[in-house]
Amino acid sequence: MPKLLRLSGVDDDNWRFVGTDDADELPTGAVLVPVQKWLEHREQWRTRGNIGIWLDCDQDLDGIAPDIPCFKVIAIKFVDFADGRGFSLASLLRERFGFVGELRATGQILREQLFYLKRCGFDSFQLPHEDNLAAAHASLNEFTVTYQDLSGGQCTELTTTAP
């Protein structure tokens, strides 16, 4: 079973990614479908359960806004770790679109980005370059203080983040 990192620690990854070129017949079990396929098949898939979507950093959220409660997982795929658009997408999904499911960072992300990713609302992380996920877990908590509190505090107050 593949592993991923959650805020709570290392965990099994039960979700299968469906590629943009894969068949439209979905495999059994929990699947993450590309947002383009979702838009084509949403009427059919809406009641499936165990479904989520994945999107690239440059994709827009407007088309899927009404569907967001259907997704257990939304994964944002970083083709380049320095593509900051994924950070804004995550913030928007949490703040504006009210997504409360699992928000997953996947693709070329680095352990060194975990703290920022977490603070933008990601809560699961597939780290392609890490053999030791347990060691990487420490990077989620590199800072005990922050200057912004995106969840509702006052920004200039240094608020202590949850451990």
Add this chain to the structure above:
Amino acid sequence: MYIYNQQDKTLVAERVAQFREQTRRYLAGELSEEAFRPLRLQNGLYIQRLAPMLRISVPYGMLASRQLRKLAHITRVYDKGYAHFTTRQNIQLNWPQLEQVPDLLAELAEVDMHCIQTSGNCVRNITSDEYAGISADELEDPRPWCEIIRQWSTLHPEFAFLPRKFKIAVTGSTTDRAATQVHDIGLQLVKNSAGNIGFQVLVGGGLGRTPMLGVVIREFLEPQHILTYLQAILRIYNRYGRRDNKYKARIKILVKAWSPEVFAQRVEEEWAFVRDGPNTLTHADIERVKQAFTVPVYASSNTDADMGLLHTIAEQHPAFARWLQRNVRAHQQPGYHSVTLSLKPTGVPPGDATDVQLEAIAALADDYSFGEVRVTHHQNVVLGDVRTSDLFALWRRAKDHGFATPNIGTLTDMICCPGGDFCSLANAKSIPIAEALQRRFDDLDYLYDLGDLSLNISGCMNACGHHHVGNIGILGVDKKGAEFYQIQLGGNAGNDAALGAVLGPSFSAELVPDIVAQILEIYVARRLEDENFIETFQRIGMAPFKELIYAKAA
């Protein structure tokens, strides 16, 4: 200046620990060069021509004497005994070793300093007016606003990987000394018709290879909304700024592509969602930051007696009189003046100071200016609050340390980047050009006759030396492997910001002083009454300069 609280200190200490681990992983081969690059850049560390270069953050230019002493120590232990003051009010070291940088950062943290976001594609050091809080033409001290923005932008999780670097300047005076029109975002404190203070917001200014002046996208923003409005701008830029070509990735390109009107509209739409959200400042937030700043306890004085004595001494000491004229400035507070220590003596790279000089500046600050100094974007150092009655004593001590060159605002007070001697981006050297010009124009009477005149030198089109906004701008270019210099005229960095225009084909290094001399001759011959260089240029235009110089050269 702003005094760190325990949480500020904790954040900086944790940043040091984070970078220590990142450096360890890089050196152990666990982190690739490509992955380490943005991490080290966001800690101010470049890999340069000869050695790494480390840029130390000096938020809006404010430094305390204890910080200067620590910097002196750091230059001795980790570097070659000197530091360079930059045009973004920061400090650069040219010779640190990568392995030692975590220890260096730990030493900086001891005096509440860091290198966070001094490079990389993120929000950089917030810059401001070097006369903030002391200038007579000030509406409001911009520094608490700089600090609020500094805190908000520090390790902001959403904006750590922008398309490109991002520079914000804030000014609180009617005279713009912070070059707000050439920043990604320029914020000017203004008063509206109801008498309330708020921000005029400019966006899309910048120098570099596509120089542009910023455009106003909001005439008046109530100050409590500053962070949500910045968030809206940055989010739009982060999502829609170009990432396919680093030369087209600055926000100015997006503003131009969309048009300022459309850009402003998109920002307003985004702002509608975040306005009044969690980043809205309360009165208590603003007050808390304002109260974290020390306030100088000014002594009362007999201003008339002080000024009388000053004039008497000045009559006896012409050199002191010259220094008063150029390096000393009026103050909000009766009985006080501000003093600029010139880091532009002939023969020293502009903006460089030795470890001994850094300690001397610290001592002068302690003895005469409440232990604080301000780094200027002209690469000098200002003692902000000097008693008028102390000016003569200060001048004598400044002279002993080489800070009393009475050239502030004149041709030889030039802005100059490190250039090809240090920088791996440079096309040409800039320091030797500055030195040749300083040697050529060393007659103070002539300099004073020329009056206020800015001459800015950049070693490449990245424009760290702000050549576009110099009255005379000099740009190093590469011509088939040889170093040449293009000259621009008519740039200006103040309220009437303007980008210089190219005079014509470039010149070899040896010719530059002669060409500048000819430009000045034309100005002197054509000026009317009290016109300064830029006014004459604006009146007569480029043609007379072009004709004479290229006729002579031909």
